[in-house]
Amino acid sequence: xxxxxxxxxxxxxxxxxxxxxxxxxxxxxxxxxxxxxxxxxxxxxxxxxxxxxxxxxxxxxxxxxxxxxxxxxxxxxxxxxxxxxxxxxxxxxxxxxxxxxxxxxxxxxxxxxxxxxxxxxxxxxxxxxxxxxxxxxxxxxxxxxxxxxxxxxxxxxxxxxxxxxxxxxxxxxxxxxxxxxxxxxxxxxxxxxxxxxxxxxxxxxxxxxxxxxxxxxxxxxxxxxx
Amino acid sequence: xxxxxxxxxxxxxxxxxxxxxxxxxxxxxxxxxxxxxxxxxxxxxxxxxxxxxxxxxxxxxxxxxxxxxxxxxxxxxxxxxxxxxxxxxxxxxxxxxxxxxxxxxxxxxxxxxxxxxxxxxxxxxxxxxxxxxxxxxxxxxxxxxxxxxxxxxxxxxxxxxxxxxxxxxxxxxxxxxxxxxxxxxxxxxxxxxxxxxxxxxxxxxxxxxxxxxxxxxxxxxxxxxxxxxxxxxxxxxxxxxxxxxxxxxxxxxxxxxxxxxxxxxxxxxxxxxxxxxxxxxxxxxxxxxxxxxxxxxxxxxxxxxxxxxxxxxxxxxxxxxxxxxxxxxxxxxxxxxxxxxxxxxxxxxxxxxxxxxxxxxxxxxxxxxxxxxxxxxxxxxxxxxxxxxxxxxxxxxxxxxxxxxxxxxxxxxxxxxxxxxxxxxxxxxxxxxxxxxxxxxxxxxxxxxxxxxxxxxxxxxxxxxxxxxxxxxxxxxxxxxxxxxxxxxxxxxxxxxxxxxxxxxxxxxxxxxxxxxxxxxxxxxxxxxxxxxxxxxxxxxxxxxxxxxxxxxxxxxxxxxxxxxxx
Numbered sequence: 001x002x003x004x005x006x007x008x009x010x011x012x013x014x015x016x017x018x019x020x021x022x023x024x025x026x027x028x029x030x031x032x033x034x035x036x037x038x039x040x041x042x043x044x045x046x047x048x049x050x051x052x053x054x055x056x057x058x059x060x061x062x063x064x065x066x067x068x069x070x071x072x073x074x075x076x077x078x079x080x081x082x083x084x085x086x087x088x089x090x091x092x093x094x095x096x097x098x099x100x101x102x103x104x105x106x107x108x109x110x111x112x113x114x115x116x117x118x119x120x121x122x123x124x125x126x127x128x129x130x131x132x133x134x135x136x137x138x139x140x141x142x143x144x145x146x147x148x149x150x151x152x153x154x155x156x157x158x159x160x161x162x163x164x165x166x167x168x169x170x171x172x173x174x175x176x177x178x179x180x181x182x183x184x185x186x187x188x189x190x191x192x193x194x195x196x197x198x199x200x201x202x203x204x205x206x207x208x209x210x211x212x213x214x215x216x217x218x219x220x221x222x223x224x225x226x
Numbered sequence: 227x228x229x230x231x232x233x234x235x236x237x238x239x240x241x242x243x244x245x246x247x248x249x250x251x252x253x254x255x256x257x258x259x260x261x262x263x264x265x266x267x268x269x270x271x272x273x274x275x276x277x278x279x280x281x282x283x284x285x286x287x288x289x290x291x292x293x294x295x296x297x298x299x300x301x302x303x304x305x306x307x308x309x310x311x312x313x314x315x316x317x318x319x320x321x322x323x324x325x326x327x328x329x330x331x332x333x334x335x336x337x338x339x340x341x342x343x344x345x346x347x348x349x350x351x352x353x354x355x356x357x358x359x360x361x362x363x364x365x366x367x368x369x370x371x372x373x374x375x376x377x378x379x380x381x382x383x384x385x386x387x388x389x390x391x392x393x394x395x396x397x398x399x400x401x402x403x404x405x406x407x408x409x410x411x412x413x414x415x416x417x418x419x420x421x422x423x424x425x426x427x428x429x430x431x432x433x434x435x436x437x438x439x440x441x442x443x444x445x446x447x448x449x450x451x452x453x454x455x456x457x458x459x460x461x462x463x464x465x466x467x468x469x470x471x472x473x474x475x476x477x478x479x480x481x482x483x484x485x486x487x488x489x490x491x492x493x494x495x496x497x498x499x500x501x502x503x504x505x506x507x508x509x510x511x512x513x514x515x516x517x518x519x520x521x522x523x524x525x526x527x528x529x530x531x532x533x534x535x536x537x538x539x540x541x542x543x544x545x546x547x548x549x550x551x552x553x554x555x556x557x558x559x560x561x562x563x564x565x566x567x568x569x570x571x572x573x574x575x576x577x578x579x580x581x582x583x584x585x586x587x588x589x590x591x592x593x594x595x596x597x598x599x600x601x602x603x604x605x606x607x608x609x610x611x612x613x614x615x616x617x618x619x620x621x622x623x624x625x626x627x628x629x630x631x632x633x634x635x636x637x638x639x640x641x642x643x644x645x646x647x648x649x650x651x652x653x654x655x656x657x658x659x660x661x662x663x664x665x666x667x668x669x670x671x672x673x674x675x676x677x678x679x680x681x682x683x684x685x686x687x688x689x690x691x692x693x694x695x696x697x698x699x700x701x702x703x704x705x706x707x708x709x710x711x712x713x714x715x716x717x718x719x720x721x722x723x724x725x726x727x728x729x730x731x732x733x734x735x736x737x738x739x740x741x742x743x744x745x746x747x748x749x750x751x752x753x754x755x756x757x758x759x760x761x762x763x764x765x766x767x768x769x770x771x772x773x774x775x776x777x778x779x780x781x782x783x784x785x786x787x788x789x790x791x792x793x
Contacts, residue, residue, distance in 0.1 A: 066631070066635075066636055067636065071633070071636050071640050074636070091282050157631060161617055161620050162281050162617060165617045165619075165620045166277040166281065166616070166617055167276065167277050167278075169275070170277050178616060178620070179616055181640055182643040182644075183640070183643060183644055184577055184616045184619070187274045187453070187455070188453050188454075189451060189453055189463075190452075190453060191453055191454070191578040193413060195578070196413075196575070196578060199575045199577070199578070200415070200416045211274045212273065214273075216270060217270055217271075217272070217273035217275075218270045218273070
């Protein structure tokens with residue numbers, strides 16, 4: 001979990017490690033990313049469509065959007081960036097250019113306005129930079145956003161939510177983190193009147209699984225592509 | 227081009243409308259071919275998967291309809307834009323495979339909007355620029371076909387007016403029906419009971435809405451399982467009464483219906499006497515001609531209009547059945563915008579259910595209330611439903627209380643994901659001279675054929691209705707104890723819609739209508755048009771049941787008057 005890092009090691013350091021690991025994975029090396037499961041570096045090693053730098057930046061952004069905190073694990077733990085990476089090879093392949101150019105433009109924006117890459121900024125500066133992206137203000141800086149930076153932010157937020165709260169079949173919502181956060185009692189194929197009454201009485205047990213753990217459904221083609 | 231053996235009737239499109247019309251035709255012994263651009267889907271295709279159904283809009287993706295998405299502009303002076311998805315799908319059963327399945331009759335007032343408005347408020351109450359006409363017949367004429375569809379397709383609901391006898395637990399404002407629904411209404415959950423109580427406290431008349439969904443086993447298929455993936459999802463137990471599981475298989479069992487899937491119709495051909503002679507279509511890159519003695523055009527409103535406009539010939543140089551320049555006119559899409567959302571101080575337990583399961587209020591619909599002191603005609607149906615999925619829930623409004631991300635947002639959705647609600651409101655929308663469909667001058671589909679261009683905007687009457695019924699909804703939410711209530715805005719241009727009407731309007735006057743009172747072209751007597759494109763008014767309720775009743779009626783007419791129409 002993101003908040004279980006050893007004392008004295010900053011998130012930035014962890015993300016740097018992740019970057020190296022991602023780069024190693026990108027050139028086909030394995031082993032160097034062998035860290036504890038669930039660390040940023042272990043996650044980074046598995047990306048296929050995002051570059052190491054993009055993955056590092058996207059992880060840092062996702063960690064701001066839905067952070068791990070007192071209310072439980074967040075988007076990183078749920079594997080939201082992993083979900084996005086997979087989708088870029090399938091259903092969202094049309095968004096690849098938006099990711100490549102958008103993330104690069106945002107990093108340039110951070111260097112131009114705050115003299116550092118996003119991942120190297122202080123936490124409060126990261127938040128202000130994200131707000132600039134969200135409001136559309138960042139695209140005024142002519143650092144290469146294809147459209148409004150607000151459109152990029154909307155896309156990133158939407159995809160992070162999909163990867164946190166969607167069916168785990170697509171690579172996100174690991175350990176049903178998103179569903180547990182919302183109090184969703186899980187997908188079912190039948191909810192009887194008695195089930196509904198028990199839900200309303202607080203007595204319905206949550207049941208978590210992917211739709212495709214039922215063998216009665218044809219698997220989604222776009223997920224197999226991903 | 228390969229010429230196929232002639233059939234009696236070619237039906238273009240096997241969705242909600244074409245899918246019911248094939249049954250009376252096949253049962254009458256006519257040889258029918260259904261040309262369907264999509265394929266067949268089954269219950270195994272309908273997984274409980276929000277990513278697939280709602281985020282990635284499966285199974286709309288890669289569909290024929292998606293290659294011909296209409297362009298949109300508010301008026302001829304506004305810029306034109308084009309969206310990325312078409313709201314309807316192709317497939318045997320069409321959009322009835324995955325629609326919400328709300329199956330309403332129109333109110334009697336909707337058939338007689340002009341005469342009833344004039345009688346009660348004076349002719350000047352009809353908004354300037356509106357081309358609205360009374361339908362060529364009243365509610366009573368269509369009642370037998372409403373009844374037929376309700377029982378043959380299978381509708382659950384609570385009757386409010388059986389032969390003039392008012393049932394207070396149903397819709398007291400509905401027109402008289404000869405008998406009850408074949409199935410009881412879908413159940414209510416605790417939150418819906420709570421909303422109904424609040425409405426009664428206001429002196430209103432809440433009732434469960436009608437749905438083409440089995441509330442109990444019907445015709446050998448299961449009752450609804452309320453699992454929560456009905457919105458944009460087909461039914462995994464065939465409890466949603468799409469034409470794919472009701473009328474189409476029964477028509478096939480007669481041996482008189484042949485279905486050709488993956489058939490993309492490109493034109494309706496006419497013979498020397500100006501009669502429809504058949505349909506050209508493309509299947510897997512091969513071009514075919516399907517000759518037929520009669521053609522029923524039953525794709526969606528946009529494609530009905532497009533196919534007619536594309537079917538040009540010496541006798542119909544401006545498109546088939548368009549020598550009076552009425553094809554594409556009198557277009558409207560339902561005003562379903564300007565929503566109202568609310569936050570309650572308690573969990574609603576709304577994770578399971580379906581959009582067709584809910585509480586309706588018709589006190590503010592149509593002419594069910596006195597418009598004497600108001601500046602508009604028509605009204606809206608308020609619909610409170612039980613529909614919640616995780617991604618949708620996480621995207622809830624935060625009512626300006628917290629940012630849309632970060633720890634504060636996360637805490638907010640954790641506490642409130644099951645406390646958010648939004649209302650679906652459908653409002654009367656009238657046709658206007660300046661709202662219309664035509665062929666886009668630049669955007670084309672992969673065959674090089676122009677797509678439809680929508681030029682339409684909501685006018686003052688629709689905006690006044692919208693404001694009025696939004697305020698009623700705010701009242702209802704407040705009465706039910708909502709701690710936050712928020713009114714949403716409306717678009718300037720009418721967006722591409724699942725409730726698109728007109729373009730081939732039905733009426734006795736050929737100068738202002740494309741089809742006659744039976745649904746056949748004034749200009750091409752053996753060409754019928756099915757679907758909401760023949761409807762001249764929307765009312766405040768979903769169009770499908772009316773489109774199906776009209777389609778069944780047109781098919782009955784064709785079978786009964788076969789030699790006069792097709793001979």
